[in-house]
Amino acid sequence: MARSLPEALQHAFWTHPRRRAARPAQANAATPPGAAAGREAQPATERAAKLERLLAMFRKLNSSVEIADILAMAMDAAIDLTAAERGFVLLEQTGGELRVAVARNVDREKVGRSHLKFSYSIAERAIAAQEPVVTVDAQDDPRFREHASVHAMRLRSVIAVPIRSPDGVLGALYLDNRFRRARFAPDDVDLLLAFADQVALALRNARLVDDLRRRTVELEAERRRVEELLRGQAAEIDRLQEEVLVRQQALEHRYDYGAIVGRGPALRAVFATLDRVVDTPVSVLVTGESGTGKELVARAIHFAGPRKSGPFMGINCAALPASLLESELFGHVRGAFTGADRDRTGLVVAARGGTLFLDELGEMPLEVQAKLLRVLQEREVRPVGSAEAVRVDFRLVCATNRDLLAETARGRFREDLYYRVAVVQIRLPPLRDRLEDLPELALHFVRRAAEQLGRPAPQLSREALRRLGQHGWPGNVRELENVITKAVVLCDGRRIGSDDVDLPRAREGGGRGAPRALPDERAALLAALERTGWNALQAARDAGMSRATFYRKLRRLGIQRPAGPPAERPTERSAEPPSGDPTSARGD
Ligand SMILES: Nc1ncnc2c1ncn2[C@@H]1O[C@H](COP(=O)(O)OP(=O)(O)OP(=O)(O)O)[C@@H](O)[C@H]1O
Ligand SMILES: [Mg+2]
Structure with a gap:
């Protein structure tokens, strides 16, 4: 109530x-x-x-x-x-x-x-x-x-x-x-x-x-702490990522093939094979068109392997007549033949502890092939005119742009030798089949040419690069190197435009495959030789081809100097004075 x-x-x-x-x-x-x-x-x-x-x-x-x-x-x-x-x-x-x-x-x-x-x-x-x-x-x-x-x-x-x-x-x-x-x-x-x-x-x-309020303050402090932590972690993640990348790169290829530019699938396969063979003693045959980098790979095998502190002795088998090649390779004793006024150590002996590189192996005359096979079998050599055998110890790397197996079928190359030299084969595809490497290669050559000229590297324009990409590259990487070097010299110093890229019209947009010999090639080579007083090295340079290719063409086209000795001894020892001590003959 x-x-x-x-x-x-x-x-x-x-x-x-x-x-x-x-x-x-x-x-x-x-x-x-x-x-x-x-x-x-x-x-x-x-x-x-x-x-x-x-x-x-x-x-x-x-x-x-x-x-x-x-x-x-x-x-x-x-x-x-x-x-x-x-x-x-x-x-x-x-x-x-x-x-x-x-x-x-x-x-x-x-x-x-x-x-x-x-x-x-x-x-x-x-x-x-x-x-x-x-x-x-x-x-x-x-x-x-x-x-x-x-x-x-x-x-x-x-x-x-x-x-x-x-x-x-x-x-x-x-x-x-x-x-x-x-x-x-x-x-x-x-x-x-x-x-x-x-x-x-x-x-x-x-x-x-x-x-x-207290929680807000605590949360703010916590937020700042976490932010700080995250910042630290982000830096750590960056650092670790970088480290992983470096290690990955190191793992990807056990050796640094820094001189070989390009990371496309073809070259990756090459690196993978290199990884497996460099520190073994097996013989490697490098094949590929002219200018694809065969010698570069041969050197990589030597300089990445356990024999890198030994000599790298190279010789071009296409450059010498059989007798001279034989004496270069296996050496001779004084008086072995006319003009042999002193003993000469052969390259197979000079390459002791190192690598012997036989370039253009497909051009090696059959009689020299026979002697080489013996050396490989017996691991010793008997210099021309000598009764005594000398032990040899070298790793063999050969290069050729021929199909050696096909050559054996034709009887131009010994089959038994083929299986000895080609234990492992590394095939370098032509540049036109790995254009993905072209930009990197082009930039590499721009930088290198500029460095050699002592200038800052000019920028390689997109148009220039596009033009390079349309070319057929019959001369492969060497041709690219020459074109780029010329462009660096001729451009305004800041930028390489498409007009600075000098590509021969006939070859531009070019077809696939190796260049065909032009009908007037013989005349062109003869003219180059005449112009340089039969200095083959200079003539090859003028013609934009390697010494080896140049010699090969001379042989194919049957070009010979009318009379007198060759202007150049086309071996790695060519820079040596003829009377020099042969035992000091070393490659790079
Ligand atoms: N992948 C590459 N990276 C950098 N330079 C390269 C590469 N391939 C080739 N070159 C350069 O191109 C030029 C030709 O290479 P190299 O002499 O090794 O070719 P080759 O296959 O031996 O040619 P040839 O059959 O005419 O003797 C060299 O100056 C070499 O340094
Ligand atoms: Mg070569």
Whole structure:
């Protein structure tokens, strides 16, 4: 029935002396039976004014999310509301201990340490029961008879209300008056409880905000730490990737074939074979059209292998007549034939501990082939005119642009020798079949030519590159090398345009396959020889072909010098003075 009345009337209803005792728990439960609830009920106007103040306090509480502000406001408001002499806001610690968060006296001065004296037991009782505890005179209250502190402090009027939040009780508002009894009106209990609930909400919000702030700060610190870590890891990943790349490259090919430019599938296959053979003693036959890099590969086999510190002795088998070739290869003793005025060490002996490179092996005369086979079988050589055999120790690498197997069928090459020299074959495809290597090769030659000229490397234009890509390259990499070198010399120094690329018209866009011999080739070669006074090296250079190719063509076309010795001894030892000590003859 009381609940159906308006609030003001409810109050009047309960203040009637007969009903007071029967009042339910809300404000009275903690009040001991027989103890008066305190001051007489307030007149309605006073209560209305208090309610108004209470509302203003709620608004004030809600205006802040700072815990310290809320606690201070709560304390001031509670003292104001109850006209208590002293007030304490007590908060429960994590261990359940009560801590004085704020303490004030009636003059709103902070209560000094020595005065922080309140009844723990009364506050704890309110918290445990989650209900207000009120006493009109603690000295006479049977509930506190046993509590020494209550008597020691001479407490009289005390009110403690729990600060209840949805998460549990946070603490208590504790107000007292040490000098007067019955200080608190029953209305104060209601108001204070409502107020404490509001304080709980404000505190809870403030704590959440505080927590949020702290977490934001923590998260920001964590974010920065992770960012730092990631930055470090990114750098580490970069470094590792680089290392992996370097190791991969190193693993890809066990040896550095740096001089051989190009990474297309054809060359990769060549590198893979090289990897397998370089440090074995097996004989290798390198085949491919003229200018494909056979000699380059032969040198790579030598310089990447275990014999690299030994000599690399090369000889072009197409360049010499049989007798001269024989004597170059196997040596002779003084007086072995007319003109043999001293002993001469053959290349097979000079190559001891190193590599013997027989270029244009397909052109080797059959009688020389027979002698070579013997040397390979017996691993010793008997120089021309000598009765004594000399031990030989060389690795054999040969090159040819002929199909040696087909030559054996024609009887022009010994089959038994073929199987001795071609234990492993490395086939170099023509440049037109591996145009993917062309840009890299072109750039390589641009840089090299510029370096030789002592100039900065000009830029190779796209148009120039496109033009290079359309050419048939019958002269293969050597032809490309020559075209690029010429372009570097003739361009404006900054850029190689398409006009700087000088490609012979007849061959441009050229068909597949090796160049056909032009009908006037014989005349052209003769003219070149005449022009250079039969200096074959110079004539070959002028004609844009290797010395070997040049000699081969001379032989094919049956061109011979009318009379007198050849202008050049076309072996690796050609730079040597004819009278030099033959034992010092070393290749590169
Ligand atoms: N892959 C390559 N990378 C760099 N230079 C190369 C490459 N292939 C060939 N060359 C260069 O091209 C020129 C011709 O190469 P090389 O003399 O090895 O060819 P070859 O096959 O022996 O020719 P020939 O049959 O005419 O004797 C050389 O100057 C060589 O350095
Ligand atoms: Mg060669």
